Amino acid sequence: xxxxxxxxxxxxxxxxxxxxxxxxxxxxxxxxxxxxxxxxxxxxxxxxxxxxxxxxxxxxxxxxxxxxxxxxxxxxxxxxxxxxxxxxxxxxxxxxxxxxxxxxxxxxxxxxxxxxxxxxxxxxxxxxxxxxxxxxxxxxxxxxxxxxxxxxxxx
Amino acid sequence: xxxxxxxxxxxxxxxxxxxxxxxxxxxxxxxxxxxxxxxxxxxxxxxxxxxxxxxxxxxxxxxxxxxxxxxxxxxxxxxxxxxxxxxxxxxxxxxxxxxxxxxxxxxxxxxxxxxxxxxxxxxxxxxxxxxxxxxxxxxxxxxxxxxxxxxxxxxxxxxxxxxxxxxxxxxxxxxxxxxxxxxxxxxxxxxxxxxxxxxxxxxxxxxxxxxxxxxxxxxxxxxxxxxxxxxxxxxxxxxxxxxxxxxxxxxxxxxxxxxxxxxxxxxxxxxxxxxxxxxxxxxxxxxxxxxxxxxxxxxxxxxxxxxxxxxxxxxxxxxxxxxxxxxxxxxxxxxxxxxxxxxxxxxxxxxxxxxxxxxxxxxxxxxxxxxxxxxxxxxxxxxxxxxxxxxxxxxxxxxxxxxxxxxxxxxxxxxxxxxxxxxxxxxxxxxxxxxxxxxxxxxxxxxxxxxxxxxxxxxxxxxxxxxxxxxxxxxxxxxxxxxxxxxxxxxxxxxxxxxxxxxxxxxxxxxxxxxxxxxxxxxxxxxxxxxxxxxxxxxxxxxxxxxxxxxxxxxxxxxxxxxxxxxxxxxxxxxxxxxxxxxxxxxxxxxxxxxxxxxxxxxxxxxxxxxxxxxxxxxxxxxxxxxxxxxxxxxxxxxxxxxxxxxxxxxxxx
Numbered sequence: 001x002x003x004x005x006x007x008x009x010x011x012x013x014x015x016x017x018x019x020x021x022x023x024x025x026x027x028x029x030x031x032x033x034x035x036x037x038x039x040x041x042x043x044x045x046x047x048x049x050x051x052x053x054x055x056x057x058x059x060x061x062x063x064x065x066x067x068x069x070x071x072x073x074x075x076x077x078x079x080x081x082x083x084x085x086x087x088x089x090x091x092x093x094x095x096x097x098x099x100x101x102x103x104x105x106x107x108x109x110x111x112x113x114x115x116x117x118x119x120x121x122x123x124x125x126x127x128x129x130x131x132x133x134x135x136x137x138x139x140x141x142x143x144x145x146x147x148x149x150x151x152x153x154x155x
Numbered sequence: 156x157x158x159x160x161x162x163x164x165x166x167x168x169x170x171x172x173x174x175x176x177x178x179x180x181x182x183x184x185x186x187x188x189x190x191x192x193x194x195x196x197x198x199x200x201x202x203x204x205x206x207x208x209x210x211x212x213x214x215x216x217x218x219x220x221x222x223x224x225x226x227x228x229x230x231x232x233x234x235x236x237x238x239x240x241x242x243x244x245x246x247x248x249x250x251x252x253x254x255x256x257x258x259x260x261x262x263x264x265x266x267x268x269x270x271x272x273x274x275x276x277x278x279x280x281x282x283x284x285x286x287x288x289x290x291x292x293x294x295x296x297x298x299x300x301x302x303x304x305x306x307x308x309x310x311x312x313x314x315x316x317x318x319x320x321x322x323x324x325x326x327x328x329x330x331x332x333x334x335x336x337x338x339x340x341x342x343x344x345x346x347x348x349x350x351x352x353x354x355x356x357x358x359x360x361x362x363x364x365x366x367x368x369x370x371x372x373x374x375x376x377x378x379x380x381x382x383x384x385x386x387x388x389x390x391x392x393x394x395x396x397x398x399x400x401x402x403x404x405x406x407x408x409x410x411x412x413x414x415x416x417x418x419x420x421x422x423x424x425x426x427x428x429x430x431x432x433x434x435x436x437x438x439x440x441x442x443x444x445x446x447x448x449x450x451x452x453x454x455x456x457x458x459x460x461x462x463x464x465x466x467x468x469x470x471x472x473x474x475x476x477x478x479x480x481x482x483x484x485x486x487x488x489x490x491x492x493x494x495x496x497x498x499x500x501x502x503x504x505x506x507x508x509x510x511x512x513x514x515x516x517x518x519x520x521x522x523x524x525x526x527x528x529x530x531x532x533x534x535x536x537x538x539x540x541x542x543x544x545x546x547x548x549x550x551x552x553x554x555x556x557x558x559x560x561x562x563x564x565x566x567x568x569x570x571x572x573x574x575x576x577x578x579x580x581x582x583x584x585x586x587x588x589x590x591x592x593x594x595x596x597x598x599x600x601x602x603x604x605x606x607x608x609x610x611x612x613x614x615x616x617x618x619x620x621x622x623x624x625x626x627x628x629x630x631x632x633x634x635x636x637x638x639x640x641x642x643x644x645x646x647x648x649x650x651x652x653x654x655x656x657x658x659x660x661x662x663x664x665x666x667x668x669x670x671x672x673x674x675x676x677x678x679x680x681x682x683x684x685x686x687x688x689x690x691x692x693x694x695x696x697x698x699x700x701x702x703x704x705x706x707x708x709x710x711x712x713x714x715x716x717x718x719x720x721x722x723x724x725x726x727x728x729x730x731x732x733x734x735x736x737x738x739x740x741x742x743x744x745x746x747x748x749x750x751x752x753x754x755x756x757x758x759x760x761x762x763x764x765x766x767x768x769x770x771x772x773x774x775x776x777x778x779x780x781x782x783x784x785x786x787x788x789x790x791x792x793x794x795x796x797x798x799x800x801x802x803x804x805x806x807x808x809x
Contacts, residue, residue, distance in 0.1 A: 013589065019596040068585050097592070098584035101639075120591045120628030122599040122621075 007033045007137055008060040010042040010077065011095070012069045019122070020064075020095075023129035032137060034060065039072030043080060046087055059090055062113075062136035067096035067103055075106055082111040091136055168206045175199045176218060183226035192230075193247020196223060200254045209262055216255030220248045324427035327413065328354075328379055330420060344406070344429045346399035354380050362397030378410030382423025385412045392430070405434040453549040456535060459506065461486045461498075464544060473528075473551050475521030486547075489518045491525060505534050505545060515552065527556040577642070584635050591631070594624040633760035637745065640767050645685040647772075647795075652679035652725065655686070656714055659693040667701050670710065677715035682723050682792050688768045695761040696727040696788050702755055703731035703786065721794055722774065728787040734780040742778055765790065 007024075011017045017035055024033060036042045044050035046059065063081065065074040074094060081087045093114040094107050107115050116132065119125050179195045196219040203211040223244050235243070318325055324341025326349075328334050334349035342348045345361060352360045355374050363372040374380065378388040388410040396403035410425040447454050453470035457463050463486050466478040474489060481488070490498050494516060501512045511533040517525050528549045535544040598621045606614065656676055664670075682689070697712070704710035707730060716725045734742070734749045741747040743766040746759040766776045769790045780786035 015593045015597070016589065019593065019600075022596070022600055096585070097588045098581070100581055100584055101643075118588075118592055120588060120595055121625050122592070122596040125592065125596065 006057070006060045007133065008042065008045060008063045009033050009035045009095075010037075010039060010064065010069060010074065011035065011066045012037050013066070016066070016118075019125065020129060023126040024133055026126055027130045027133055038069045039065075039074065039077040042077050043072065046081065046090070059087075061140070062091045062093060062132075064093050064095045064132070067094060067098070075103070075110065078107060078110045078112055091140065093132060093136065095132075168202065172199050172202055172206070172215065175202070176215075176222060180222045180226060183222070184229040185231075192226065193223065193243070193250055196247060196251050197254055200251055200258060203255075204258050204262060204265075209259070209266060212255040212258040212262060216251050219251045219255075223247050223251070325424065326379060326427065327422060327424045328383060329422035330383060332357075332380075332383065335422065336424070341427055344404075344427055345395065346404075347397065354383070360397075362395055364394040364396060364403075366392055366394060368394045368396070368403065378408040379423050379425045382410035382412050382425060383420075384423075385420060387411050388425075404429060404431045406430065451550075453547075453551075455486070455547045455549070456544055457486050457547065458544050459502065459542065461502070470549070473520070473526070473549065474518070491517055491519050501532055502545065505532060506542070510534075518549065526551055527553045573642070576638075580635055580638050583631065587631050588628060591624045591628045595621050595628075598624070630758050630760075633758045633764075637760050637764050637767065640688065640691070640764055641771070645688065645771060647683050647685055649681050649683055650686050650689065652682050652689075652716065652723075655690055656693055656697075659690055659697055662694055663697045663701055666698070670701065670705070672701065672704065672710040672712055675711070675713040677713070679714070679716050679725070680718050680723055683795050684772055684792055685768075688771070692765045692768050692790065695765050696790075699761060699788070700727055700729035700731065700786075702757070703733075703750075704729050705731075705755075707731060718794075722791045723794065724789055724791045726787050726789045728785065730785040733782045733784050733786050734778075735782055736780060739778055739780065743776055762788075 009017065009020060011020065014037075017037075021033060021035075034045065036045055041050075042063070042065070045052045045055070046063070048055045063077075065077055067074040069077075074096070078092055078094070081090055081092055088111070091113040092111075093116060094103075094112050095116050095118060096103065097118055099117045104115055114132075114136075116128055119128065176196075176199055179192075179199070182195065183192050199215050200212055200219060203215050208214075227240065227244050230240075318336065318338040321338060321340050324344045325336055325338045326334060326341050327336035332354040333351075337349040347361060350360055354377070357363065357377055357379070358372050358374050363377065364370060365372055372393055378391050381388050388408065391408045391410075393406050393408060394403055395406055407428045407430045408425050410423055413421045413424050415421050447465075447467045450467060450469050453473045454465070454467045455463060455470050456465035463481045463484055466476070466481055471477055476488075487495065497514070497516060501514065504512050511531060513529075513531045515527065515529050518528050518530075519525050529552045530550075531548045532545055533548075534542045535546050537543045598617050602609075602614070602617050609617070653676075656679060660674060660676070697714075700712040701710075704712065709730075711730045713728045714726070715728075716723055718724075732750070738749050741749065743762045744759075745763040747763070748757060748759045750757075762776075765788075769776045769792070773793045773795075774791040776788070776790045778786060778788045
């Protein structure tokens with residue numbers, strides 16, 4: 001059952017990664033987190049290609065996406081996930097520095113499941129991450145594996 | 156005829172005479188007749204009277220004398236003596252001779268008389284013939300005269316009928332100025348009939364003026380007066396105004412002297428034509444021509460084949476061609492070759508009945524320079540509505556185009572700047588906050604990691620770093636919100652200020668737990684505004700009031716509004732710390748604060764946001780304050796239009 005708690009974190013800033021992981025560790029969620037540093041890698045992971053081609057385990061319980069990332073940004077990853085027949089049921093949470101309205105509007109238009117603005121205050125950040133982790137990785141009932149096969153798109 | 160009668164008479168008389176003479180001679184020869192014998196011979200002599208020959212009595216008398224002589228010798232002697240018989244016979248010859256002579260004379264006279272009668276008869280005949288000829292001539296003459304009279308009467312009738320039916324007025328006056336003819340058209344045109352007025356009074360009687368419409372026409376120069384004096388006048392224009400036509404009318408008058416057959420002057424005739432319509436048209440045309448001439452737009456007339464017919468002064472200025480150069484030439488010289496087709500398609504549309512075609516296009520000046528023009532083409536119609544050409548009104552919009560171009564460039568630049576600004580603030584909101592988050596985050600981690608090794612001072616430093624980072628985060632957020640407020644699109648609608656204030660009050664109350672504030676909310680009107688923005692304004696003002704009454708034991712905040720025809724004014728009054736009025740102008744500036752952050756936290760953005768939002772709605776913001784007594788903040792919203800209360804009746808009914 002440990003696999004159900006796996007979280008995919010797509011974040012290019014290593015300080016943010018460290019803080020996020022610290023926050024999760026605070027609540028004993030860190031060991032379930034897979035970190036990728038850009039959107040392309042996130043998609044590779046979900047689609048089991050590139051360096052994740054050999055990945056055997058199922059899809060994560062939730063995908064935490066940073067909005068601004070090199071190569072493929074968070075909105076693009078969200079668009080691909082939500083328009084892919086096998087991935088669209090994956091819960092996706094936007095984890096971003098800004099509360100720019102247009103990003104918010106665009107994210108919801110694309111079908112994001114939640115949108116979280118990372119607070120400057122670290123204590124609040126910790127509680128936000130804690131709630132996120134609890135909800136998506138523990139409380140929320142993930143879609144059945146049959147709905148998130150993660151087939152390789154290249155085939 | 157008489158001659159035939161004479162001949163026929165002689166043809167009867169001659170044998171009768173011979174027979175008579177023969178009979179008498181035989182009787183004489185056989186019988187002694189005595190005296191009677193010469194009486195018998197007298198009978199033929201007398202008979203010659205009716206015989207035509209004048210000599211016949213003599214011949215008969217000689218014959219008788221010879222027969223008497225012969226009778227003497229043949230006649231048997233009777234009882235008469237020879238001497239007596241000789242005497243008797245002699246007496247008989249004498250009687251015959253005398254009778255013959257008388258008859259000769261008678262015949263002579265008779266003939267003369269007959270001759271005279273014949274002559275007379277002949278003369279009578281001749282005269283009668285003469286008279287008949289004369290009579291014939293006279294008859295013919297009379298017929299001719301009658302014909303002439305008929306013709307004359309017919310011509311007079313025709314002339315009168317012509318005069319009656321003429322559209323032009325005809326007036327004839329004799330040498331004394333007495334009117335002889337004044338046809339119905341003259342009466343209709345002039346509005347007056349002939350009068351007995353003397354030529355000197357004509358000007359006054361008929362109200363004749365010079366073309367300036369005010370100067371009385373000189374009496375001696377009136378065309379009829381001139382015509383009477385033997386002077387011809389052609390198409391003299393005059394203005395007529397009298398009681399019958401107060402607005403006046405224009406006449407064209409032509410005058411001619413009238414002479415009789417021998418060339419003696421009889422008077423004068425004038426032909427009067429009403430040219431008021433033409434005059435009015437002339438004036439209209441002159442006005443139109445002036446408009447066309449003074450227009451700043453090039454106004455060009457062409458035929459449907461594109462041949463230039465008119466070319467105004469503005470066209471000369473705009474295109475550099477004079478009218479003389481271009482009239483009667485095809486207009487293609489103005490059109491850049493690649494636009495000919497466009498022109499033709501416009502003309503086609505006009506031909507197909509379109510009333511006007513408009514487009515912006517390019518035309519070529521004489522100097523080869525292309526100019527941007529706004530062109531309107533419309534058909535020129537004649538009185539019958541027939542399309543006889545095209546009018547082209549062209550405005551040079553090169554300058555306008557240039558300005559438009561410039562404007563567009565400016566707008567583009569502004570748009571680029573706006574985009575840059577947006578990108579900047581977007582990047583600020585992302586990238587400026589991240590380091591702050593990191594500072595706070597790692598300070599927190601450091602505290603956990605090394606908190607035990609630090610003394611109080613060290614821990615305070617860490618806390619300060621953390622607080623500064625958070626403060627900076629708030630500043631960035633507020634600044635971004637403020638900047639967004641100037642950029643986001645406004646969506647105004649009618650909103651209930653009452654509901655909005657209540658809602659904002661809940662938010663403010665929930666963010667200030669434990670405060671005991673007396674909130675007094677008066678009745679508030681409906682206003683026209685962007686709901687989200689106005690909510691920000693109200694929250695800012697209420698939060699401000701909450702913040703600056705914090706030191707009061709009995710805090711009191713009042714919200715109210717007043718409305719006039721131009722605007723709605725809303726106020727928020729508190730009994731807080733107030734402010735010094737001399738700094739009132741600084742209240743609404745960005746990052747401007749009248750209190751230290753130590754006393755009252757804040758970024759100095761709130762009231763600046765209020766001012767910016769209200770300004771975007773077209774309203775004003777201001778404040779009154781007294782230190783330690785309180786402050787009142789006002790904002791106004793302009794009245795933009797009456798709200799339609801469509802549901803009022805339904806509500807009252809329900």
